[in-house]
Amino acid sequence: MSLKTALRRMKKRGLYYDIRSYRRFRKKLVVLSKNCPPKAMPVGQVIRTIRNWGIIGYLFNRYYMAHGECSVAEYVPENFYSWYLLSALNPKTTAHRVGDKRMLDILYPGTSPxxxxxxxxxxxxxxxxxxxxxxxxxxxxxxxxxxxxxxxxxxxxxxxxxxxxxxxxxxxxxxxxxxxxxxxxYIHQDQALAVFHPASVNSIRMLTINFMGDIRILGAFVRFGVGDSVVDNVEAGGLCVHLDRYGHAAGPAIHKDGRSFTHHPDSQQAFSSLVVQHWSVLEEQVTELHRMTPDVGFIGWDFAVGEDRFWLLECNTGHPSLLYHQYQQAPLFGDMLPGLFRAVTGRAFLR
Incomplete structure (x- = not known):
């Protein structure tokens, strides 16, 4: 084994991997720890979880499990996602090209403004x-x-x-x-979304995966701007509301610091009233779009809801985050997880 190969493997295993993970994802772990106090876990499950994910991955799972009231440690940690899944399924050159906003109308004609x-x-x-x-x-x-x-x-x-x-x-x-x-x-959005915060185009983020030809929608949420902001991005101070499989709001809005809101802080509109019309049309559209770019495994799609159609604003391939999807729902990957885990690690997933 060459020194280069040994160093590369070391970065993905053991103490070095966990220290590196902690340094990069510490802020996210701090937010989760404040909002999701973990519950007791059987010793056997603790051992399996650490063997699967490492110590930092174990912490991510404890916090997600506490918030989602889930009993299985099958949430994919952000560090594993970044250094195993994205590095394997989103080749840098291809992902960079697909994520370039100038490519939208070339790759997906007629979908963007x-x-x-x-x-x-x-x-x-x-x-x-x-x-x-x-x-x-x-x-x-x-x-x-x-x-x-x-x-x-x-x-x-x-x-x-x-x-x-x-x-x-x-x-x-x-x-x-x-x-x-x-x-x-500029997209003049449907009133059903504008009523919450008219100053921003409140977009839908959908995360899809293509693993060995199996394309699935992993999760979706709507983002809303706050105050006088014209952007809705959560990292820029916006809020996100998880959508269920029918396009209905499935819980309160979440801020990046972990605070939750049942109503928009500016309009006082109840998030429980949120429904995205023609949801099945959007599901079919995003699945077909991912089929058009099969060489990228993970894509985060941002759609605006226009007055008569959905508009693709951009697609994110660098690091479309799992955190806001996993924070508000059960583990995303279901029966795909064992095969996916083995494909990128060469190890069996322990359950």
């Missing part, structure tokens, strides 16, 4: 190069309905710029400065 992209300072429309003057004409033409500029790999609600009528100078200035852009029409 994208109408212009910019790469290395050069504009294109419908995969055809256009000059700066034509691009700026199109930007101003779309401005009365609002225009959204995004960096290709923006995340956590950052590097998103929204311009409305009367802000043409600011729009052109920003578009000229940034060499790489995805430009989208």
């Amino acid at each position: 994208t109408f212009l992209i910019k790469s290395d300072g050069r504009w294109s429309f419908s995969e055809q190069a256009i000059d700066d003057a034509e691009a700026e004409r199109m930007l101003l033409e779309h401005l009365p309905s609002a225009v959204v500029l995004k960096k290709p790999h923006s995340a956590r609600g950052q590097d998103i710029y929204i311009f409305s009528e009367g802000e043409s100078a600011e729009l052109l200035d920003k578009a000229r400065k940034l060499p790489d852009l995805c430009v989208q029409d």
